[in-house]
Amino acid sequence: MNVQDEVEEFQPSNAAEWFLVLRDDPDDAGLRARFELWLREKPERQREWAQIAHTMSVLRRVEPIQDTTSPVVLKYRAKGVRRRVVASLSFTAAAAVAGLIWGPDVLLCLRADHVTGRAETRTIALGDGTQIIMAPESALDTDDTKGQREVRLLKGEALFTVTHDAVHPFRVKAGSLTITDVGTVFDVKAGGAADVAVREGCVSIAHVASHDAPVLLNAGQVFQIKAGKxxxxxxxxxxVGLWAQGLYVAHSQPVSEVVGVLGHYMRGTVLVHGHGLGAETVSGLYKLSDARSALQTLADGQNARVWNVTSWLTILNR
Structure with missing residues (x-):
């Protein structure tokens, strides 16, 4: 089936889809005429097309450097791209492009002993036998001086399998939380929605902003900070920590949230486009070790399409 047959079978319904079919057959006058007619029908379509077109023009200024052993690193093809992106793109598009170009926060990297990039996990073995598995896009600072077994999760997520030592307790600090091991396997997420989940054993959690006594968390329990409590x-x-085995379970979670998780395990940026698509809820088991296929499975279940604009930009839309 040629491009023209595909276009006649599939009629683009939004700017992202039109961008892709026009890119595949830019010299088709009939296709261009249908696009112009679609564009003139509604003013919001013109605004949507302007945003998509501008975003793509900025992305074309960035050249990917392929590396089989580490996440894709992007460099500038021309000076001044950062200033033009921030000044001219909408907030959403600018955020996506900025994350794609600059990657992990530079100051965060300077504070951390260990940093993972997009689609990268890392296992760290501490001197006491404790094992830490870092999720993609995470930053960790360790301190085992003077008998202090302490780790600061600065960003992202990590799974801890701790060697218990009653004399020298193992602690993890993540935002306002201090988690003290009582002989366990537990998972910690840092950030605005910091939380702790226990797979085995138990942990004690102290919350800096709370005057309450520390919370004792047992296997199968999750502690989260919501509205400061x-x-x-x-x-x-x-x-708990199933992601470390390459799997992710969603229980009636928004599509945007699931795509956000899968995006950490894919090279480049993944965007959700389509009225109401991101807010729809899904449940399922997804294979993080093949996140691109998992995204296609998610799309099939929502009657959506996965558009691979480039090797480092993917759009889920409907």
Whole structure:
């Protein structure tokens, strides 16, 4: 089937889809005429097309450097791209492009002993036998001086399998939380929605902003900060840190949230486009070790399409 047959079978319904079919057959006068007619029908389509076209023009200024052992690093093809991007793109597009170009925060990298990039996990073995598995786009600072077994999760997520030592307790600091091991396997997320989940054993959690006594968390429990207060919920213990085994379970979660998780395991940026698509809820088991196929499975279930604009930009739309 040629491009023309595909176009007649599939009629683009939004700017992202039109961009892709026009890119595949730029010299088709009939296709261009249908696009112009579609564009003139509604003013919001013109605004949507302007944003898509401008975003793509900025992305074309960036040249990917392929590396089989580390996440893709991008360099500038011309000076002044950063200033033009921030000044001219909408907030959403600018945020996506900025994350693609600059990657992990430079100051964060300077503070961390260990940093992972997009689509990268890393296992760290500490001197006491404790094992830490870092999720993609995470930053970790360790301190084992003077008998202090302390780790600061500055960004992202990590799974800890701790060698217990009652004399020298193992602590993890993540934002306002201090997690103290009581002989366990537990998962910690840092950031605005910091939380702790226990797979085995138990941990003690102190919240800096709270005057309450530390919370004792057992296997199958999750501690989260919501509206400044600590909330404890339950989870199947075997699901804690499942990402370290290359799997992700979604329980009635928004499409945008699931795509956000899958995006950490894919090279480049993944965007959700389409009225209401990001807010729809899904449940399922997704294979992070093949996140691109997992994204296609998600798309099939929502009657959506996965558009691979480039090797480092993917759009899920409907």
């Amino acid at each position: 600590g909330v404890t919920t339950t989870i199947a213990p075997q699901e």
